[in-house]
Amino acid sequence: MKRIVCVAIFSLLVLPTMANAGQEFAIRGVGNSSCGKYVRDDNLRKFALQWVGGFTTAINQMQAEVSTERTDMLKGADGDAIDVWMMNYCTQNPLKTIREAASELVRQ
Numbered sequence: 001m002k003r004i005v006c007v008a009i010f011s012l013l014v015l016p017t018m019a020n021a022g023q024e025f026a027i028r029g030v031g032n033s034s035c036g037k038y039v040r041d042d043n044l045r046k047f048a049l050q051w052v053g054g055f056t057t058a059i060n061q062m063q064a065e066v067s068t069e070r071t072d073m074l075k076g077a078d079g080d081a082i083d084v085w086m087m088n089y090c091t092q093n094p095l096k097t098i099r100e101a102a103s104e105l106v107r108q
Contacts, residue, residue, distance in 0.1 A: 039087065
């Protein structure tokens, strides 16, 4: 039951869908920056990768609080693998935000 509640909360707050795309919540840091900037700005990219690490850590912690299973949303992917994924996604979706890219990364 706790797992179902966690998934429901996760779905509603962290991974917006078409049904709740208009929902407002605070996004801090470079998560507000565009994917286009991620592709063009190496300095921003370094900060964005750290932001993505914090974003996924928060999701892992939220999942761990309602589950006894060990949780790693990125399944052990290293920083280079995450950067390659983010570059591919952001190149194809330059108007999306870093937060939107990170949410999609977690869905993978």
